[in-house]
Amino acid sequence: MLKGEHLTKSFGGLRAVSSLDFEIQEGEIVGLIGPNGSGKTTLFNLISGFYRPDEGRLFFKEKEITGKPPYIIAQMGIGRTFQIVRPLPDFTLLENVRIAVLYGRHGIRDVKEATGKAEEILEVSELADKMHQYPLNLALEDRKRLEIARALAINPELLLLDEVFAGLNEKEIEKAVAFTFEIKRRFNLTIFMVEHVMKAIMGACDRIIVLHHGAKIAEGAPEEVAHHPEVVSAYLGKGYVARL
Numbered sequence: 577m578l579k580g581e582h583l584t585k586s587f588g589g590l591r592a593v594s595s596l597d598f599e600i601q602e603g604e605i606v607g608l609i610g611p612n613g614s615g616k617t618t619l620f621n622l623i624s625g626f627y628r629p630d631e632g633r634l635f636f637k638e639k640e641i642t643g644k645p646p647y648i649i650a651q652m653g654i655g656r657t658f659q660i661v662r663p664l665p666d667f668t669l670l671e672n673v674r675i676a677v678l679y680g681r682h683g684i685r686d687v688k689e690a691t692g693k694a695e696e697i698l699e700v701s702e703l704a705d706k707m708h709q710y711p712l713n714l715a716l717e718d719r720k721r722l723e724i725a726r727a728l729a730i731n732p733e734l735l736l737l738d739e740v741f742a743g744l745n746e747k748e749i750e751k752a753v754a755f756t757f758e759i760k761r762r763f764n765l766t767i768f769m770v771e772h773v774m775k776a777i778m779g780a781c782d783r784i785i786v787l788h789h790g791a792k793i794a795e796g797a798p799e800e801v802a803h804h805p806e807v808v809s810a811y812l813g814k815g816y817v818a819r820l
Contacts, residue, residue, distance in 0.1 A: 577602040577734055577766050578623070578654075583632035585618055585790075592618040594631070595788035600734070604647075605760060606766045607777040607798070610787035611811050615731055616770040617659060619787070620736050624648040624656045636734070649683060655732030659739045659770075661723040663711035670707040671721055676729030694729060700762055701725040702755075717748045721755070728763060735759075735770040741776040749773060753780045778802065786811065 585593040593615045598621060600606050608616050621627040625646040633642045641649055663672050673694040677684055682688065682692045698704045701712040701721045706714065723758060727735060741752050753776055760767055771777045771795050777784060784801040786794040788811070794804040801807055 577637055577770065579635040580619075580623075581633045581635075583619070583622060584677065585615075585622060585627055586630055586632050589630050590601075593622065593629075593787075593791050596787075596790070596792055598785055598792065598795075600766060600768050602727050603780050604789065604796040605756070605769065605780055607781035607784040608768065608770045608787065609772070609774075609777060609784060609801075609811065614787040615790035616787055617738060618790075620656060620738055620768075620770060621638075622641070623649075624654060624736060625757065650730055653731075653733035654736065655679065655734070656736035657723045657727050657738050657740055659742070661719050663719065663726070665712055665724055668708050668710055669698060669703055669714075669725075670694055672711065672722065673725050673729045676726045680730030682731045682758070697725050697728050700759065701728075716743050717752075718754070724755075724759065732763075732765065734766045737767060737771075739770055741771055741773040744773070746775075749776050752776065756780050757760060 578594055580598045583596040583816065586820050596619065608619065608741060628643040635641065636652055636654060639715050641652065663696055674690050676695045677690040680695060681704060684693060688701065689700065692813050697706065698707050703707050703718060703721055703725060706718065711719060714722065724740060746816060757766060758768065781798055783796065784798050785792060786807050786817065793806045793810060794801050
């Protein structure tokens with residue numbers, strides 16, 4: 577579904593992504609991990625059109641998307657969340673999601689119909705009872721769910737999740753992992769997710785890609801990656817592996 581070939585992106589003298597090759601297959605949940613500054617969010621910004629690669633090419637469903645603007649990539653079927661959630665603060669949850677429906681890929685232009693679709697998405701996101709509240713009144717867990725709901729509202733086929741588990745407690749993480757499986761099933765999604773919460777990554781992902789200094793150092797099943805010597809050295813540490 578998604579393919580990157582020799583992707584490279586630099587900022588001044590810093591090479592954030594370096595000759596990266598990767599593939600995401602339809603129906604997978606793939607995790608992207610690595611130390612801070614390893615290039616994870618930069619890769620998401622390349623995929624979603626916020627950055628243009630210095631070198632390399634990107635393909636979505638065999639169509640080249642290299643350098644296309646974000647709105648075109650969203651129209652093609654790639655949705656994303658952001659590490660720092662930025663809902664529209666002066667609009668209710670329902671209005672936040674309805675706007676995304678109206679400008680999304682459903683082809684809905686009628687406000688009443690869009691309202692119904694937004695209510696459905698908020699129901700799945702367990703936010704229906706808060707739909708008339710404003711985002712700033714929400715707890716972090718619910719703000720994260722609203723961020724996902726807004727991304728779902730454009731009707732994506734591939735969803736990029738950027739640290740949606742960050743800041744959650746253990747019980748909230750368990751609920752969030754279950755929610756990830758639910759939206760994958762309900763909306764027939766392929767999911768590519770950046771995450772530092774290893775419990776979430778290990779529990780949710782079919783496959784994990786590991787970046788370090790912008791380059792891929794490992795790729796494979798969660799258990800395999802967790803014991804990879806370079807991953808242990810660069811990111812996880814022996815203490816984490818000993819607890820597995």
